[in-house]
Amino acid sequence: MKPAAARIRGSMECAIYEGQDGTGTGTGRMSRPDAAQGCESVLKRLRGLGGDAFGWVRLDNPSAGELEQLGEGLGLHPLAVEDALQPQQRPKRERYADGVLAVALRTLWYVGETSDVEVGQVMVFLGPRFVVTVRHGRADPAAEAARRLGADPAPLAFGPAGVLHAVLDVVVDSYGTAARQVGADLTALERRVFSPEREDVIEEVYSLKREVLEFRDTVQPLLPVAEEFAGPRTGWPEEALPYFRDVADHLQRTSNEVRALDELLNSVLDAHLARVGAWQNDDMRTISAWAAIFALPTLVAGVYGMNFEHIPEAEWDYGYPAAIGLMAGACFLLYRLFRRNGWL
Structure with missing residues (x-):
């Protein structure tokens, strides 16, 4: 599994969701994002929010100065800001005393040409009136989440939790896609192992085994986090819980697929050695x-x-x-x- 190449620093977008009526009908609308705003401008917009409105700040591989300035303005814990600057965090969630929830997610995508699974990270900060996503890597779950929320704004009635659900859903869907692609490569490898021709594929089996192990280490730590979000003690609105349960179910299914791939690779390795x-x-x-x-x-x-x-x-x-x-x-x-x- 290879770390993703870094994107150009300094990309920042801010979206404002307002007009929520709290009925769960998703009447919120997203303002047009303002690209490459300064932190002061973003903080000024967030401080001026009223009613049920909240802001979503999307950062792409920010510099330490940008993130620290934004974190200080929003009251983010310094340890959470430090984790957001290091793109190799283990999937986890931390709730700090100031009411801010920090969630670390690992993104991954499959490169078919090299049979590698590349990884990145997105850090999500949730406050009463803001969501901040910090991305490292090629995959951009925040952009896809914004597109889905634009097509189906119902989760916006849940406030910042709706954005967390959308980002988490995109990340988990990418896991399922990568698992299917790894499964297709494994099927092709099986055919080569049992073909009449003599072909030494031991290196390819070990390479795919390594990718699956790192895939498993990405998916499994996220399971308890997703299951906790689907429980009644998270503080989400009652209507939001089925959405998180759906994500947890998809993640559990992907985890089972990855575990099955790992076991099948062991069998393929044993068969090839035999x-x-x-x-x-x-x-x-x-x-x-x-x-x-x-x-x-x-x-x-x-x-x-x-x-x-x-x-x-x-x-x-x-x-x-x-x-x-x-x-x-x-x-x-x-x-x-x-x-x-x-x-x-």
């Missing part, structure tokens, strides 16, 4: 059969090569052709015997 052993046994039987065939004429020729005075058939005109015929006939009989037993 086939390699069978190939070596076949080679040894073939070598042994030919060695036995050539040993017989060597023995006969060796006997007749001993310079004794009285050698059988030494004075016989047909002695030499008879010895050659005996060796050829014995070799032919041994060849037929080994051939019938599958050694040749």
Whole structure:
């Protein structure tokens, strides 16, 4: 699994969701995002929110100064800001004393050309009137989440929790897509392992095994986080819980798929090693059969090569052709015997 290449620093967008009526009908609308705003401008917009409105700030690989300035203005915990700047965090959630919830998610996508699973990170901060997403890596779940919320604004009635659900849903869907792509590569690898042709795929099996293990380490730590969000003690509106339960169900299904891929890879590895052993046994039987065939004429020729005075058939005109015929006939009989037993 390879870390994703960093995107250009400094990309910042701010979206304002307002007009929520609290009925769960999703009447909120998103303002047009203002690209590349300064932190002061964003903080000013967030401080001016009223009613049920909230803001969503999306950061793409920000600098430490930008994130620290924004975090100070929004009251984010310094440890949470530090985690957001380090893109190799384990999936987790932390709720701080100031009421801010920090959720670390790992993004991943499958590169079919190299059979690699590349990883990134998105950190989500939730406050009473704001959501901040900090992205590292190629995948952009925040952009896809914003698109989905624009097409179906019902989760916006839940406030910032609706944005967290949308981002989490996009991340989990990407896990399922990557699992299917890894499964397709594994199926192709299985066919090569059991093909009649001899092909050493041990390196590819180990490579795919490594990717699946890191895939598993990405998915499994997120399971308890998603299940906790689906429980009644999270503080979400009651109407939001089915949405989070749906995400937790999809994540559990993907986790089962990844575990099945891991077990199947172990079986494929064992089968390939068994086939390699069978190939070596076949080679040894073939070598042994030919060695036995050539040993017989060597023995006969060796006997007749001993310079004794009285050698059988030494004075016989047909002695030499008879010895050659005996060796050829014995070799032919041994060849037929080994051939019938599958050694040749």
